[in-house]
Amino acid sequence: MTPSNDQENPGNRWSDLDRPPLDEGALRRALVRDGGLYRSLEVVASTGSTNSDLAARADELPEGAVLVAEAQSAARGRLDRRWTAPARSGLFFSVLLKPEEVPVERWGWLPLLTGVAVATGLSRAAGVDTALKWPNDLLVTVDGQERKAGGILAERAGATGVVIGIGLNVTLRAAELPVPHAGSLALAGAVSTDRDPLLRAVLRSLERWYGDWRGAGGDPAACGLQETYAAGCATLGRAVRAELPGGRVVSGEAVAVDGDGRLVLATGAGVREPIAAGDVVHVRGTD
Template sequence: MSAPDTPRRSGLRGFGHSGPSPWTDLDRPPLDEGALRHDLIVPGGLWTSLDVVAETGSTNSDLADRARAGAAQGAVLVAESQSAARGRMDRQWTAPARSGLFLSVLLRPEEVPVERYGWLPVLVGVAAAGTLGRIAEVEVGLKWPNDLQVAIDGAERKLGGILTELSGGAVVVGLGLNVSLREPELPVPTAASLALAGAATTDRGTLLRALLRDFADLYRTWTAAAGDPHASDLLRAYVDRCTTLGRRVKVHLPGGDELVGEAVAVDGDGRLVVRTADGARRAVGAGDVVHVRPEPR
């Protein structure tokens, strides 16, 4: 017998509760929580718990609550659908159920000084770009600071984004990645999905396993180096994939100001260094970057 067509709208729901059938769209099967736990929660590994819920408001908010309650490092929360997902600068992130990977991880990098926690979203971006290149065979770039980008028909489009927040002495890192969205389902025309980029696979379980394993390896290297972006080789890995460097950019700064110039470097604090028309260099720690097309000659 099929499940009711009308989903419940409140609470954090697992697949054992009533709600719409997860098999409504056969191109988007649900994640297998048991198999993911079996493969990823291993002795001595980073991941200590993994939950897949059918729907929630925000995986970041849910894990932040767990962090304040003292949850251990290595918790992973994946949602098949989010109703209140947030991106950078409080932008809304919307996507059909099971059309992407929507997850958050809880980290307690005790070996790392707090001032280096800002490298964690960079670490997730580098891991995700590497995983997608290797498994999905899609070349993914990183727009500063940590948007995942692909090129489709010569145009740069956003594939996913990363959001971090501190809670209960822990860092909660959220990742939203468009996997199987079709063109009419995109939230904005500048968005993209792995399917639209011609990915070799859009199997979310395969992608999630590889992503979490790759991130765990990079995280161990980074924490062993006390979060030093040079000693851990994280800065070089990021610069190699950063699509912003060498480009003319317009940076919308907090407070409403704008900075225009050439993005020439990422410094040891993860800031974007912009050279303005007068030759001055300014390091930007926060802002919304627009890649400016070269003027025709």
């Protein structure tokens, strides 16, 4: 099927029949329930950024508010990088969390936790092995090469909140890839690219991991998060280059993720240096 141009048909929800719209009612019935994490779920045709929209209302919304967009015009990744994709070609959504009982110094685990939740959910629902590139990239294998299929952005919001944004390429075709090292679930051979069950699986997985982490007071070892993240992290054991804030660059082998969620590099000088923030490049393999 030749896809229609959504830019020429902005009001047509079915302009690409390979990419049907999400069923908001069915998603809400499946995910929003008494005693669960999710308190509201809204699907919009288009917005600038689901993270920005939720962050603007963080103080008035309850924990567990979910906002999903079929398309975003100003989606952001880490370091203010732009994220672009055709309408309905992926899952673009944000979740508002308010882990008030967890010490703030442990909130840095939230993007890593989300990565584990996404990878776990997709393994079951899509049959795709999703690896994690520290701190927040989702990798799939396409034609034997690592490709970035998604990313996670965590931002403080309001007085006590954190908005977790997730962007995931689902049906993106080879001709639509924004950069050569991008990928999608479809290109990785997913057994299903139906976005409704994929979104349900990811959100249920996030609910479980978040509940366990919160129940452990944010201790990543006690709830199994630290071990599970390390097992699925494609960065560990690799030669990497970390480009740090301020222009400093550190190179070495990624040997661990410590209890604070920092990536530990063993440098050529024999020093183990923890990296809390920065842009990490896999020196061998695809960035």
